[in-house]
Amino acid sequence: MNPFLASIYQIFYTLLPILVFLNFNTEENKIFLKRLINLFSIILLFSLITFLLHFFFDLPYVITKNNNDFYPPFKNFFTFVISENGDLGWFTRFSSIYTEPGHLSMTCAIFLFIMGYTWKKWQNILMTIALVWSLSLAGVILYFIGMILYFTAKSNNIPLTVFKIISCSLLIIILGISYYSPTNNDIISVKILSRLEFDESKGISGNNRNSIVFDQYYDNVTHSDKRYLGIGRHQMTEKYGGTGNSSYKNYILGNGYISFFGIIFLMSILLYSFPSKKGTGLMLLLCASFLQRPYFLWAIQVMPYIAALSCWCRLSHDKAKYRQNQKLFSTYKI
Incomplete structure (x- = not known):
């Protein structure tokens, strides 16, 4: 597909759902976040229980192949999957029903920031266990970055x-x-x-995250006229589909600098529209995640981002209004 047409396709494929989602009010965003994180946590609960059981019992499974040749076949236990050559007993990386342990840990790190890291919530306990058992270095780093940003904002x-x-x-x-x-x-x-x-x-x-060969090609392209629109999704799949390359460089190479800075602008304008300290922290956490996995436009990232910004902005506005009313009341009290 022509790079320009691919960019137009991506706008309609990703931005239209976002525009629809922006019409949600604060209460609807709050309900969305609650149900999404509860559903995610329930999936983790069943996954973790059966994942533990499989160490002691021979649970039934089927072999499932991924469309991406990079991944070997999976042992599909229906409530969790394990790479066919990655079953290492207690050393097995936990990925629940998701393709990669890194995808799971990335999502857990973002949701734990939104939930506030408190151990009083059962969802946080499950997500922390899942993140640690994923044995993802990036997930652990995101977890600590998120904690630093969250408690600094608070x-x-x-x-x-x-x-x-x-x-x-x-x-x-x-x-x-x-x-x-x-x-x-x-x-x-x-x-x-x-x-x-x-x-x-x-x-x-x-x-x-990127091979030496990838970095050399990336440097060549980003110093050519293709740096603005990228080489396009089709050529990216041809050259690097089925490889382990994944970082912000993949996004720039495939979509160009215009789209890359468009994402930065989108994140910033959303934060500008719904300002809060925790919102700033979440944006920085997502930027850190984007460096390794450029998946901000995945619904699991962008929609919770929008919903959380809306809720935190309303909460900070309500607190400011309360303090203003309290100050006004103290001025006129007898």
Whole structure:
């Protein structure tokens, strides 16, 4: 498909549903978020229970193939899936019913920010367990970034909050460094800590989102006339379909800088329309997620973003109005 036509197609395919969703009022957005996160958590509940049972019992499954050749066949247990060559017993990465553990952890990190990280909510407990058991380095990083942004946004004393966060982060880093050894074979060392080792070419060894060949082609295209509209979805599929490449570079290469900055503009104009501190934090979290997985236009990201911004803006407006009324009342009280 012609890159220009592909861009038009993407506008109608992604932006029209967003425009419809923008007509929801705050109460409807609140109901949407509640039902979406409850449904997601119920799926996780059944997935986690049966995932645990499969370690002790031979549960029935069928072999399912993904349309993307990058993925090997899956063992489909109906309430969760495992890559056919990824069943490693207790070391198996949990992905529930979703294609990748990284997709699951990314969604959990975003929903945990929206829910506020409190352990008083059963949904948060399930999502935290799922995120940790996904053994996704990106998911863990997003989780901590989200916590930093959330509690900074909520704080009335930002310098003190930042100091506490930095102190806790340094403590975790020191504990991780003192615990880790290349000879360790435990799941945390192998799947997470080993991927944080320094690498001269990639920064950290776990930074494997794009291959060297991809980066070279990306550099060539982004210095040519194709950088504005990208090479198009069809050519992206031909060249890199079935490969493990996934980062913001994929989006720019396929859709061009115009579309990329269009997404930044969309995120910003939504935040400008529904301003709040937590909304700013959520936007920054989604930007961090976009660096690794450019999926902001997926409904599971953009629609909760819109709904949460609307709810938080209304809440902050109501609080401001309450404080204004309280001040007015105190002025005239006897």
